[in-house]
Amino acid sequence: MIDNLSSQITKASTDTNHEQDNSKFNDDVNLDNSVPNSIDINLHPNSNLDEHKIIQPPVCIDCGAHAGLITDIILFCGGMSYAFEPNIYLYNILQSKYDNNQNVILSQTAVSNKFHKTEFLMDCGGIFSQGNRIVESIDSTYGMHEVQVVDLSKIIEKYILPKHKRIYFLKLDVEGAEFDIMDSILQKGLYKHIDYIACETHERFFSDGEAKIKKLRDSIKSHRADNVLLDWI
Numbered sequence: 001m002i003d004n005l006s007s008q009i010t011k012a013s014t015d016t017n018h019e020q021d022n023s024k025f026n027d028d029v030n031l032d033n034s035v036p037n038s039i040d041i042n043l044h045p046n047s048n049l050d051e052h053k054i055i056q057p058p059v060c061i062d063c064g065a066h067a068g069l070i071t072d073i074i075l076f077c078g079g080m081s082y083a084f085e086p087n088i089y090l091y092n093i094l095q096s097k098y099d100n101n102q103n104v105i106l107s108q109t110a111v112s113n114k115f116h117k118t119e120f121l122m123d124c125g126g127i128f129s130q131g132n133r134i135v136e137s138i139d140s141t142y143g144m145h146e147v148q149v150v151d152l153s154k155i156i157e158k159y160i161l162p163k164h165k166r167i168y169f170l171k172l173d174v175e176g177a178e179f180d181i182m183d184s185i186l187q188k189g190l191y192k193h194i195d196y197i198a199c200e201t202h203e204r205f206f207s208d209g210e211a212k213i214k215k216l217r218d219s220i221k222s223h224r225a226d227n228v229l230l231d232w233i
Contacts, residue, residue: 058074059079059082059169060074060167060168060170061082061152061156062081062084063084063173063174063181064172064174065085065090065094066085066090067093068094068098075101080105081104082160083104083105084107084150086108086149087120091108108147110148110177111149111150111152111177112151113183114149114151117148118147118149119146151184152181152185153188156190156193157188157190166194169194169195172198172199175202178199179212179216182228185197195227196227197227197229198229201230
């Protein structure tokens with residue numbers, strides 16, 4: 001199933017002629033050109049020591065990118081973003097917005113804890129609503145289109161962490177899928193490789209929502225994952 005990722009995640013970059021490179025994001029693609037140059041900072045500008053430290057630009061994983069607010073902030077800070085947005089209408093806007101931006105890797109996929117295809121659901125807020133999602137809930141929803149779902153933990157393990165020393169910021173605004181994703185991230189210890197995890201929770205979508213949020217909070221506490229922020233909004 002992981003090979004299906006090659007048709008879902010595209011590399012937003014430019015070549016020497018500033019034309020968009022539509023190479024696929026898979027094992028056969030060298031993504032080094034997608035990574036911004038390291039920042040060379042002189043540690044002792046007022047001394048005779050010629051020592052430098054190479055600092056990796058901040059790397060963000062923006063899940064539920066929507067209009068790109070978090071990605072914009074990371075870009076402003078000189079970093080790069082892996083942006084996941086399953087809503088085809090928002091994805092087309094993001095494609096236009098980040099066209100030829102080598103520091104954004106954009107994917108029209110949903111994230112969860114496994115690879116599969118499912119129906120993308122619209123709530124009463126319309127096609128651009130922040131409440132649109134892949135998770136069935138107690139609220140009324142309507143089918144929009146089929147969407148590819150990827151296992152975020154495996155994407156982090158197989159594609160992202162091998163390219164970077166650390167991940168600076170993981171944003172999860174995925175309308176209910178966060179419970180499965182966070183369980184996987186905590187169980188696999190991936191949170192140890194991420195500076196900050198900002199996770200918006202949507203327990204209100206579920207009849208057993210109180211049990212879900214309690215389980216998540218207990219797991220965060222037992223793993224001592226102090227870098228997980230559930231009340232960041």
